[in-house]
Amino acid sequence: MTYDRLVCANCASPVSEGRCRVCRASRERLQQEEGPFGGVSPLLLVSALIVLVAALALLANQTI
Structure with missing residues (x-):
C-alpha cells in the first residue's frame, strides 16, 4: 500500500503531506516497508x- 492515498485519522489530511507528527511517523514507516x-x-x-x-x-x- 502506498501512503499517497491514505488519510490521517489525526488531522484528516493526506499522509503524504505530513502535516502532523502522526502523518510524518506513518509516512516514515511506510517508506521503510516498501522494499525492493x-x-x-x-x-x-x-x-x-x-x-x-x-x-x-x-x-x-x-x-x-
Missing part, C-alpha cells in the same frame, strides 16, 4: 511473470 518491489505496481509484476513463463515455455519447446 514497493514502488512497482502489481499489474507490472503479473505481466513480468507472464512474460517469464512464456519465455521458459519457448525455451523448453526448443530443446525438445
Whole structure:
C-alpha cells in the first residue's frame, strides 16, 4: 500500500503531506516497508511473470 492515498485519522489530511507528527511517523514507516518491489505496481509484476513463463515455455519447446 502506498501512503499517497491514505488519510490521517489525526488531522484528516493526506499522509503524504505530513502535516502532523502522526502523518510524518506513518509516512516514515511506510517508506521503510516498501522494499525492493514497493514502488512497482502489481499489474507490472503479473505481466513480468507472464512474460517469464512464456519465455521458459519457448525455451523448453526448443530443446525438445
